[in-house]
Amino acid sequence: DVKVTQSSRYLVKRTGEKVFLECVQDMDHENMFWYRQDPGLGLRLIYFSYDVKMKEKGDIPEGYSVSREKKERFSLILESASTNQTSMYLCASSFNSGKFHPGELFFGEGSRLTVL
Amino acid sequence: DAKTTQPNSMESNEEEPVHLPCNHSTISGTDYIHWYRQLPSQGPEYVIHGLTSNVNNRMASLAIAEDRKSSTLILHRATLRDAAVYYCILRQGGSEKLVFGKGTKLTVNP
Numbered sequence: 639d640v641k642v643t644q645s646s647r648y649l650v651k652r653t654g655e656k657v658f659l660e661c662v663q664d665m666d667h668e669n670m671f672w673y674r675q676d677p678g679l680g681l682r683l684i685y686f687s688y689d690v691k692m693k694e695k696g697d698i699p700e701g702y703s704v705s706r707e708k709k710e711r712f713s714l715i716l717e718s719a720s721t722n723q724t725s726m727y728l729c730a731s732s733f734n735s736g737k738f739h740p741g742e743l744f745f746g747e748g749s750r751l752t753v754l
Numbered sequence: 755d756a757k758t759t760q761p762n763s764m765e766s767n768e769e770e771p772v773h774l775p776c777n778h779s780t781i782s783g784t785d786y787i788h789w790y791r792q793l794p795s796q797g798p799e800y801v802i803h804g805l806t807s808n809v810n811n812r813m814a815s816l817a818i819a820e821d822r823k824s825s826t827l828i829l830h831r832a833t834l835r836d837a838a839v840y841y842c843i844l845r846q847g848g849s850e851k852l853v854f855g856k857g858t859k860l861t862v863n864p
Contacts, residue, residue: 679856680857683851685852729799741850743790743800745798747797
């Protein structure tokens with residue numbers, strides 16, 4: 639069965655701490671994504687990666703960085719956590735689609751981060 | 755990214771059909787129409803997608819207007835497990851990105 643696993647379901651961190659959110663997929667997908675979800679704002683794309691060591695900014699990359707050293711793993715890093723980064727973080731992966739054939743996204747269960 | 759408009763919420767009764775509308779008047783010729791849904795406390799899951807023709811799968815049907823400016827997700831017999839937020843998304847051909855809107859929260863009454 640297809641699986642996207644996020645390392646922690648719940649985290650509590652303090653302002654200024656460095657935070658790592660890990661995501662692992664077992665489907666040999668090329669693409670991986672990080673979204674955050676907030677009430678009233680829906681899901682917003684932070685960063686995505688279409689290959690190892692490749693990354694592209696999404697709609698809200700400020701305050702975040704990412705790392706993709708291995709195909710199956712995509713990490714989201716908050717260099718210095720702030721209270722406005724309290725949110726639900728969702729990781730997803732997909733195959734590279736052909737030029738006009740979009741691949742299905744598979745999501746993890748989410749990591750709820752609280753920054754105090 | 756092309757924008758979609760959906761009602762904030764809809765209600766249905768169990769075992770009745772549900773038609774979830776989506777407007778996408780600025781759709782371009784290479785945009786695919788995707789639908790995802792998010793059950794409570796879970797990540798979104800894929801439901802269906804299409805380009806021009808109507809599509810059916812085991813979960814739902816997708817009806818696409820002839821001018822492609824709107825589409826409708828059809829759940830043929832709603833169950834309590836279909837209560838979720840449903841997202842209609844336009845995906846540009848050649849792009850790997852999906853940009854989610856706020857979706858429609860579907861409530862299914864027993």
